[in-house]
Each structure stands twice: as C-alpha cells, then as structure tokens.
Amino acid sequence: MAREKDENKRIAVLQSSKLLFSSKGFMNTSIADIVRETGMSVGTIYTYFKSKDEIVRAIVEEGWSSLYSRIEAAMAGAQSVQDKLKLLIGGFFPELLQDLPLIHILLSEAIDYTRLEEKVERITDLVFTLLKSDRAGAEGWPGVSRQMLRTGLIVIFLGVLNAVKIARRSSLGIRSEDILGFVEFMARGSLGVQL
Amino acid sequence: MAREKDENKRIAVLQSSKLLFSSKGFMNTSIADIVRETGMSVGTIYTYFKSKDEIVRAIVEEGWSSLYSRIEAAMAGAQSVQDKLKLLIGGFFPELLQDLPLIHILLSEAIDYTRLEEKVERITDLVFTLLKSDRAGAEGWPGVSRQMLRTGLIVIFLGVLNAVKIARRSSLGIRSEDILGFVEFMARGSLGVQL
Amino acid sequence: MAREKDENKRIAVLQSSKLLFSSKGFMNTSIADIVRETGMSVGTIYTYFKSKDEIVRAIVEEGWSSLYSRIEAAMAGAQSVQDKLKLLIGGFFPELLQDLPLIHILLSEAIDYTRLEEKVERITDLVFTLLKSDRAGAEGWPGVSRQMLRTGLIVIFLGVLNAVKIARRSSLGIRSEDILGFVEFMARGSLGVQL
Amino acid sequence: MAREKDENKRIAVLQSSKLLFSSKGFMNTSIADIVRETGMSVGTIYTYFKSKDEIVRAIVEEGWSSLYSRIEAAMAGAQSVQDKLKLLIGGFFPELLQDLPLIHILLSEAIDYTRLEEKVERITDLVFTLLKSDRAGAEGWPGVSRQMLRTGLIVIFLGVLNAVKIARRSSLGIRSEDILGFVEFMARGSLGVQL
DNA sequence: AATGAATGAGTCTTCATTCAT
DNA sequence: TATGAATGAAGACTCATTCAT
Known part of the structure; x- marks a missing residue:
C-alpha cells in the first residue's frame, strides 16, 4: 500500500522482463512468462504497466x-x-x-x-x-x-x-x-x- | 502434365517477404501479409516453402x-x-x-x-x-x-x-x-x- | 480476488464435448463446435483443458x-x-x-x-x-x-x-x-x- | 489406356489405401499419403475415385x-x-x-x-x-x-x-x-x- | 490494489479437391 | 488420361488485454 512497496514491484517486473526479453526476445516472451518469473498476477503487472510495450520502453529508457x-x-x-x-x-x-x-x-x-x-x-x-x-x-x-x-x-x-x-x-x-x-x-x- | 512449379513465383514470394520482414520485422509479418502482398493464395505459398522460417532462411542464405x-x-x-x-x-x-x-x-x-x-x-x-x-x-x-x-x-x-x-x-x-x-x-x- | 475457476464450466465442456464426440466422432468435432455448443469462448475452453485430446481423455477417464x-x-x-x-x-x-x-x-x-x-x-x-x-x-x-x-x-x-x-x-x-x-x-x- | 491397365491402378489405390486407413486411421491418412504409397499422382487417384470417402466405401464394399x-x-x-x-x-x-x-x-x-x-x-x-x-x-x-x-x-x-x-x-x-x-x-x- | 478467469482476433499450417496443361 | 500446382476454408491453439470479484 505504501509507495515503496509498489515501487519494488515495478522494479521486480522490470528486472524479470529485462532478463526474459534479452534471452528469449521481446516477441517470444509472453506476459505469462513474466507472471511466472515475478510470481505476480497478470492484473498486478497491468497496474504497473499499461502494456507489454510499455515494459520494454521503461527497461530501455x-x-x-x-x-x-x-x-x-x-x-x-x-x-x-x-x-x-x-x-x-x-x-x-x-x-x-x-x-x-x-x-x-x-x-x-x-x-x-x-x-x-x-x-x-x-x-x-x-x-x-x-x-x-x-x-x-x-x-x-x-x-x-x-x-x-x-x-x-x-x-x-x-x-x-x-x-x-x-x-x-x-x-x-x-x-x-x-x-x-x-x-x-x-x-x-x-x-x-x-x- | 500439370502446371510446372514456377520459379518466378518462388522469387516473388522471396521478394515480397524480404520487404515485409525488413520493414515490419519477421515476427510481425504474418503469412496473411505475404498473401496480400504477393496476391497468391496461402496454399501456393506453402507449395514453394515448407514454413515461414524457411522463407527467411532462403532470403538470407x-x-x-x-x-x-x-x-x-x-x-x-x-x-x-x-x-x-x-x-x-x-x-x-x-x-x-x-x-x-x-x-x-x-x-x-x-x-x-x-x-x-x-x-x-x-x-x-x-x-x-x-x-x-x-x-x-x-x-x-x-x-x-x-x-x-x-x-x-x-x-x-x-x-x-x-x-x-x-x-x-x-x-x-x-x-x-x-x-x-x-x-x-x-x-x-x-x-x-x-x- | 478474481473469478474462481468454475467447476461447472469444466463439467459443461465435458458434457457438450461428450455428446459431440459421440455423435460426430472425435476428429469431426472441432473446438469451434464445442464453443458453439457451450456458448463459451475458445479461450475459456482452453483455460479448463490444455488441448482437445485432454478433453476426450477426461471424458473417458x-x-x-x-x-x-x-x-x-x-x-x-x-x-x-x-x-x-x-x-x-x-x-x-x-x-x-x-x-x-x-x-x-x-x-x-x-x-x-x-x-x-x-x-x-x-x-x-x-x-x-x-x-x-x-x-x-x-x-x-x-x-x-x-x-x-x-x-x-x-x-x-x-x-x-x-x-x-x-x-x-x-x-x-x-x-x-x-x-x-x-x-x-x-x-x-x-x-x-x-x- | 486399355481397360486392364486402369483396373490395376484402381486396385493399387485400394490396396495402398486399405493398409494406410487400417494402420493410421481414415482421418489421419491424407490423399498425399496415398499418392506417396502408390506412386501415382493426385489427379490420377481422382480419376478413379470421386473422393476420399469413395475409396473407403470401395474398400469395404x-x-x-x-x-x-x-x-x-x-x-x-x-x-x-x-x-x-x-x-x-x-x-x-x-x-x-x-x-x-x-x-x-x-x-x-x-x-x-x-x-x-x-x-x-x-x-x-x-x-x-x-x-x-x-x-x-x-x-x-x-x-x-x-x-x-x-x-x-x-x-x-x-x-x-x-x-x-x-x-x-x-x-x-x-x-x-x-x-x-x-x-x-x-x-x-x-x-x-x-x- | 490484487487477482486470474474470460475473451476472441489472430497465428501458422493442413488438405481435399479442382483444373490448366 | 495423367499430372501436380493452385486454392482457401477450416483446424487447433496462443496471448495481450480487460474486468468482475
């Protein structure tokens, strides 16, 4: 609920996704993969990022x-x-x-x-x-x-x-x-x- | 005899695909795109190439x-x-x-x-x-x-x-x-x- | 929490499929048929069963x-x-x-x-x-x-x-x-x- | 061109198909399989049989x-x-x-x-x-x-x-x-x- | 905020059949 | 008659995203 906790989740998504994207490629990584890797739910991921694209963009930027x-x-x-x-x-x-x-x-x-x-x-x-x-x-x-x-x-x-x-x-x-x-x-x- | 396999068609597929792959990316190009671009039918594309992969491979190789x-x-x-x-x-x-x-x-x-x-x-x-x-x-x-x-x-x-x-x-x-x-x-x- | 996986739906799929498989045969029944019969979406069927095979297997077993x-x-x-x-x-x-x-x-x-x-x-x-x-x-x-x-x-x-x-x-x-x-x-x- | 030759082809199709149908099943046997097995062309098979169904029917009957x-x-x-x-x-x-x-x-x-x-x-x-x-x-x-x-x-x-x-x-x-x-x-x- | 079931457009590929040669 | 390229509807399955709970 606190902002810190949230930020941690955001970062966790970013980190897992980064690894996944870099090893399997962006298109070959599914949201399901990220879910598996982070242990979060799909919904949660979508509360931190509007879309899959958004995630790459954030990683890179x-x-x-x-x-x-x-x-x-x-x-x-x-x-x-x-x-x-x-x-x-x-x-x-x-x-x-x-x-x-x-x-x-x-x-x-x-x-x-x-x-x-x-x-x-x-x-x-x-x-x-x-x-x-x-x-x-x-x-x-x-x-x-x-x-x-x-x-x-x-x-x-x-x-x-x-x-x-x-x-x-x-x-x-x-x-x-x-x-x-x-x-x-x-x-x-x-x-x-x-x- | 039936119609002969037409080398020109093979080349046409290769050319269209090359352009599509290079501009939209391999994964973002669908067979349907190639069909549209070449004007051929799905089936025809598959008589010249075993799979989508095969097409890139041929282009590159x-x-x-x-x-x-x-x-x-x-x-x-x-x-x-x-x-x-x-x-x-x-x-x-x-x-x-x-x-x-x-x-x-x-x-x-x-x-x-x-x-x-x-x-x-x-x-x-x-x-x-x-x-x-x-x-x-x-x-x-x-x-x-x-x-x-x-x-x-x-x-x-x-x-x-x-x-x-x-x-x-x-x-x-x-x-x-x-x-x-x-x-x-x-x-x-x-x-x-x-x- | 999200909607729970609904055992009733699983059963509904099983029942519809059973009827379809038994009357038209397994191979002549398409997932689309099951979709039509159950009123569910393709995706939903696949959240309850990994594949078409899985469905017959479950029915029989x-x-x-x-x-x-x-x-x-x-x-x-x-x-x-x-x-x-x-x-x-x-x-x-x-x-x-x-x-x-x-x-x-x-x-x-x-x-x-x-x-x-x-x-x-x-x-x-x-x-x-x-x-x-x-x-x-x-x-x-x-x-x-x-x-x-x-x-x-x-x-x-x-x-x-x-x-x-x-x-x-x-x-x-x-x-x-x-x-x-x-x-x-x-x-x-x-x-x-x-x- | 003689009738005998034709009848032989008909029989050849029947024999090959019989083996294929019985081992792989009717639906899992493609016309292409029969073509491969008989060495004939698709077209030829269709001059002897109106359809795939026709072939099973003939085998059985x-x-x-x-x-x-x-x-x-x-x-x-x-x-x-x-x-x-x-x-x-x-x-x-x-x-x-x-x-x-x-x-x-x-x-x-x-x-x-x-x-x-x-x-x-x-x-x-x-x-x-x-x-x-x-x-x-x-x-x-x-x-x-x-x-x-x-x-x-x-x-x-x-x-x-x-x-x-x-x-x-x-x-x-x-x-x-x-x-x-x-x-x-x-x-x-x-x-x-x-x- | 968190969850995950629901959705359905979209993917690649197959294959019986037709028909130009 | 023989050939096999051409066709395209149909098939099983995936997956980003939404939304009820």
Whole structure:
C-alpha cells in the first residue's frame, strides 16, 4: 500500500522482463512468462504497466538514462577533455558492456519502442564534441569530414554493442577486453587520441 | 502434365517477404501479409516453402551467398593482396550496403534462422587472412594481438551493418559514403593499409 | 480476488464435448463446435483443458472410473462370489450400457487417448477372477484353457459394447435387455453360472 | 489406356489405401499419403475415385462382398445345415479374421461410409436362419426369444471383430485360435451346436 | 490494489479437391 | 488420361488485454 512497496514491484517486473526479453526476445516472451518469473498476477503487472510495450520502453529508457546520468556526473568533475574521453572509454563503455541484457534489448527487433537512434546520436555527439575540442583550433583530421567522423563514431559504437551481443553465440571467442583494446588502438592510430 | 512449379513465383514470394520482414520485422509479418502482398493464395505459398522460417532462411542464405560468391569470383582474378582488399572494401561492402532489406533481416531478431555469426566469422576471417598476408613475415601491428584484430574486424563489420540499418531512422544523415570513407580512414591510419 | 475457476464450466465442456464426440466422432468435432455448443469462448475452453485430446481423455477417464469405483464399492459389500457376479452383470453392465455416448467414444478412433485395452483388461480380469474362484478347487471348464476363457470374456465385453453402439443405427431392433439376456443365457449354458 | 491397365491402378489405390486407413486411421491418412504409397499422382487417384470417402466405401464394399460371395458359393455346395454352419465358422470367420486391415476399417470412425450395421445384420441373419432350421419344428432354446438370439449373434460377431482388432495393442495375448475356440465352446455349450 | 478467469482476433499450417496443361 | 500446382476454408491453439470479484 505504501509507495515503496509498489515501487519494488515495478522494479521486480522490470528486472524479470529485462532478463526474459534479452534471452528469449521481446516477441517470444509472453506476459505469462513474466507472471511466472515475478510470481505476480497478470492484473498486478497491468497496474504497473499499461502494456507489454510499455515494459520494454521503461527497461530501455531507465537503464539508459541511469547509465548516462552517471557518466555525466563523473564527467562534470573531470578537468581536461582528455580526462573526459578517458572516462567515457574507461567508464561508460565498460559499464554498458557489462549490461548484456540491456544491449540485447537495445538491438532487438523491438527497436520501435527502443529508440536506439536517439541514444546513438546522443552518445556519439558527446564523443564528437569532445574530440573536436581536443583539437580545438587545430586542423582536425585530414581527409575526414565532420560528418564522416560523426558517422564513424556511430559505426564504432554500434559495432561494439553488436559484437558484445553476438559474442555468446559465436564460437570464435570475442572478449570485451579485445573489443575495448581495439577501440583504443583505433583511437590512437587513426585519431591520435591517447586513452 | 500439370502446371510446372514456377520459379518466378518462388522469387516473388522471396521478394515480397524480404520487404515485409525488413520493414515490419519477421515476427510481425504474418503469412496473411505475404498473401496480400504477393496476391497468391496461402496454399501456393506453402507449395514453394515448407514454413515461414524457411522463407527467411532462403532470403538470407540466397542473398548472402549470391553476394559472397560474386565477390569470391572477383577476388580470384585479383593479383595482389592489396587488390583483394580493395575489391572487398570497394566491391563487396558497397553492394551489401545497397541491400538494406537484407541487412535488416540479418540483424533482426529472427537471428536463429539467420546465422549471422557464421556470416560474420566468414567475412572477417577473409579480411583477417588478407591483412596477415599483407604483412607476411613482418611484425604485424604493435600492441594488437591476433585475437584483438580479429575481434576488431567483427566490430567494424557489424558496426557498418548496423549503422546502415539505422540510417533511415536517424535524423542525423548517415550516408554510405561516409561509412565507407571512415572505414578506409581507419584502415589507413591504424592498420597502415592503403585502400 | 478474481473469478474462481468454475467447476461447472469444466463439467459443461465435458458434457457438450461428450455428446459431440459421440455423435460426430472425435476428429469431426472441432473446438469451434464445442464453443458453439457451450456458448463459451475458445479461450475459456482452453483455460479448463490444455488441448482437445485432454478433453476426450477426461471424458473417458472420469466416466470410466466413476463407473468402476461405484461397482467396486457395491461389490465390496457382496458376500459370495455369485453375488459379486450378479452385481457385475446386473449393476455395472446395465449402467455402462446406459451411457451410450461414453461407449461411442470408447470405441472410437480416438482410441489412442482412450486406452480401451486397459479398461477391457481390467474388467475382464475381474470377471475372470470371480469365475475362477467360483470354481475354486474344481475342474474349471473342460476344453477351455484359461487363456481362452479370458479371451472369451473380452469378446463378450467388446461385443456387448459394440452391439449397443450399433443399436441406434441398425434397423433391426437391438435392445439392451436382449443383450444382457443373451449374456446370461450364455453364462448359464456354457459356464454353468447362474446369474 | 486399355481397360486392364486402369483396373490395376484402381486396385493399387485400394490396396495402398486399405493398409494406410487400417494402420493410421481414415482421418489421419491424407490423399498425399496415398499418392506417396502408390506412386501415382493426385489427379490420377481422382480419376478413379470421386473422393476420399469413395475409396473407403470401395474398400469395404468390395472386400466384404468378395468374402461374402465366396462363402455363399461354398455353402451352396453344402448339404446339411450342420455343414453350412461348419463352413461359416470354419471358413468365413477365419478368413475374415485374417483380413485385419478390413476389420480395422470396418470398426473405424469412418463408420458412416462403412455401413457396418448392414453387414452385421446380413451375416447374423444368415447364422440365425441356419440355427433356426437346425432346430426346425423343435422348441428352439428355452428362455431365448428369437430377438434375443439374433441380438446375441450380433454381440458375438462384433465381439470377435473387436477382439481381433484390439489384439495387437493389448499386452495380454489375444490369439485368433482362442477367439474361435471360445465361440465354438459357446455354440456347443449354450446352443448345443456341434461345430 | 490484487487477482486470474474470460475473451476472441489472430497465428501458422493442413488438405481435399479442382483444373490448366 | 495423367499430372501436380493452385486454392482457401477450416483446424487447433496462443496471448495481450480487460474486468468482475
């Protein structure tokens, strides 16, 4: 009856659903599955969420913004652009990569409720801005237009997510360290950014 | 004799389904949709395909292998490793990127019938092998293990596909040229490969 | 709390289905028929039964065991073997013969869900045992092996069921009294058992 | 094109269908099954039979009447009523029991096309008539009305068929010899007929 | 607020039959 | 006559959502 109790239920639904959606897929997860997993009744689930769609949306939106606001807070304390970039690569990314279920859902077919584009734009914009100010006043990178760089960041970001997603299925061992290592290698070699 | 099985019909089913699957998703496309789109009867669809799954599988497998065998043929005629790499980046990739519906399906939740991992492994293996022989006898790339390189190629490949997939939805203009341009920029800057 | 699962509905489904199955046959009865007959919705039927098979199984199993346990209870109170036999012939049989729909289903093609063999074996075993103890220590019946007697009981039992089943269709009037009368006549004449 | 060739095809369809119907049941056998089994085309099957129903009907009708006319011919040559009865029990019955597939179909759910009642009536009438003339002018059997006797014969006949049908499924060994042996035992003991 | 039975549109698939070749 | 592709009604079952209790 108290608000706290309610909030706990909401979170429980979110957690169970997240796991289910990420492992079986959104469409292959039924409300009945969530009921089974949470131990709640159908009705209860519908008092916390208007629909199944609503649940994915909440998982993604809340998962993402929690991650995002944490990194923003951390970056606010950073002095140099370099430090900020380091925080991103060393903080945000690894944390995101940790959250496999979120990644799965983000890339899933339920993309309509997921608005991946928005997230991609926001995060790559951030990196883009940082990179630009790192080279403020300077020449940028020869042969690379702004648009191309921006696009490149999107490629890398999505590539990382997708590689992590696929890692489990692939027989070739894809490891997070290698993924991040490669990103750093690229950043250094191509953009001259030391992370 | 009776009417012969009509290859054109098979292809029509494949084409309609491809468009439907790629725009609405595999699970959100019903056989009824395909019936409507092709103008055929349910029964006819089932004389050409054993099941709905079978249809995606055919779309992906045939789409991919046609692409792949074309590039193999082209590469067979190439002399140097450099040329082969160029063919890949300048031939296979752009062609693949053209086939948006295929990319959508490849990355979709119907991944079980799609075996994306296999395709990723095969194509990145190819690139990996080429890169290695480009540096045959030499030192490779300092600070980059083989595994990391391999993983990196996967990241790039998947990133490219996903960026293309998202392009339509994103308001920021993602263009194929930029994507490829960036890949080349990376290849040059980080791997020292001129494409 | 929500509405409770309503035993009456379960029974209503069972009753309607029993009639439908027995008159049109199991395979020729569709869930839609049951829906029409019960006035319930498809979904409701499926909240009470997992599948169509489940429905026949329940009809047969519950119908049979109710019959069987009633006769067992009655026979428990009987003193002599003679009395027990009389109860069987005069109690169980007539009651079973009353339940035409059950007989129809029991003999129907849905035999896989029906396990008629089991029922036949059980009931004929019972009779067999009674007959044996009726003649305990004595010579049995000359020229009739145990196996033959057992088989004979099966023949009679199945014959009775089938005759009842066919009665409705046959223009020659087959009446239950005659069927039972004949069985008694046989029992007396061939086995020397007075019923 | 010659008539002979056609008749062979007709028979082939009948034979294959008989086996299929008897083992899988009428409803569970598809025209496609028959096509597979006969090696003919759907169209061809439909030039010999107007419908699936038609096929069962032909199987039953032709199977039965061939059996029946053979026994009639044999009985025509018999002198005494006794001999005729012996021919029935020793000739017709065993032959019928041999034809398991026919029995299965006769008792199957496709009973609508099968007209089992007719066959039952005809054969039991025959036996009834013979029994009557065996006792012509005499007292018949005390305590057994004509109707009851007639009904009894039906019971026995159907019981025999059904027992044979069930034999395969039952774990208790039901053997044809025992079935026939029991019938003779009954005939002797209850009706005083020596077979 | 919590419950879970009720609902019925929608899913994929099968199959007897027809008919163009 | 033979063939088998074409047809589409019908089948069993699922599941997000509602609503009586």
